[in-house]
Amino acid sequence: MQNTTDNIYILVFLAMGGTFLLVASFIFFSIRNQNRLLKQRQQFQQAQIAHQKELLKAVIESQEAERKRIGQDLHDDVGTTASGLRLLIEMFKPTGGEDKNHQDFKQSSKTIIDKIVKDVRNISHNLSPTTLRYYGLIAAVTEHCTIINQSGKLEISLTNNAERELDQLHLNTATALYRVLEELLNNTIKHSGASKANIGLVTDTQNLHITYADNGKGLPTDTETVKKGMGMQNIESRLLNINATYSLEPYSGKGFRIKIECPLN
Incomplete structure (x- = not known):
C-alpha cells in the first residue's frame, strides 16, 4: 500500500x-x-x-x-x-x-x-549662391544678411564662433543649413513683424550649434501646429537629410527662437 x-x-x-x-x-x-x-x-x-x-x-x-x-x-x-x-x-x-x-x-x-x-x-x-560654393557657409550667410540689412526690412546681427569648423563642412551640409537660415529669415520678414534677428554659431567637439532668434510676435504655444506649416516642414526635411535636430521655444508675444544641432562629421 x-x-x-x-x-x-x-x-x-x-x-x-x-x-x-x-x-x-x-x-x-x-x-x-x-x-x-x-x-x-x-x-x-x-x-x-x-x-x-x-x-x-x-x-x-x-x-x-x-x-x-x-x-x-x-x-x-x-x-x-x-x-x-x-x-x-x-x-x-x-x-x-x-x-x-x-x-x-x-x-x-x-x-x-x-x-x-x-x-x-x-x-x-x-x-x-555662388558664394556658398566657393567661399563656404559663413561667407554666404554674411552676404545674405548684408543684403537684407541694406534693404531695411530687418536688422540682423551674426555672431560666428565656429570659423575653422565651418570651413570643413561638406557642401551638402552647408547648403542645407544655408537654406534653413534663409527660410527662417524669410519667415521673420513675412510673418513675425520683427525688427531684429540674431544668428549665433558655436561648436563643441562633435556638433555645430546654431541659434536663431527674433523679436517678433512669437509662435503659438502648440508646437505641433507650428510644425505643420510648409516653412517648418521644409526646415525639418533639410535638417533630417543631414542628421541634424532642432528645438523650438514658442513663447507667444516674446519672439521666436530655434536651436539647431548638426554633426560636424
Missing part, C-alpha cells in the same frame, strides 16, 4: 514537473518568437527610414540642381539681354537730335533696366 502511494506521488510530481517544463518551454519560445518578430519589425522600420532619407536626399539634390540651372540661365540670358538693351538705348540717337524728352526717356529706361538687372542678379543669387 505504501509503495502504491509513493508511486502515485512520484507520478504526480513527474506530471507537475512535465507540465511546468512544457509551460516554461512554451513561454520561452513565445518570448523568443516575439523578440524575433520585434527585431524584424525594427529592421523593417529602419530600412523604411533609410529609404525615405535616400528619397528625401534625392529630392533635395534635384531641387538644388534645378535652382542652380535656373539661376545660371537667369544670370546668363536675362541679365545679359537686359545689359545689351541698356547699351542699345545708350547708343541710340534720334535723327533730329536729342531733346529733353528723349534724354528723360533714355534716363528712365536705363534706370528701369538697371533695376531689372539688379533684381535678376539677386534672384539668381538666391536660387544658387
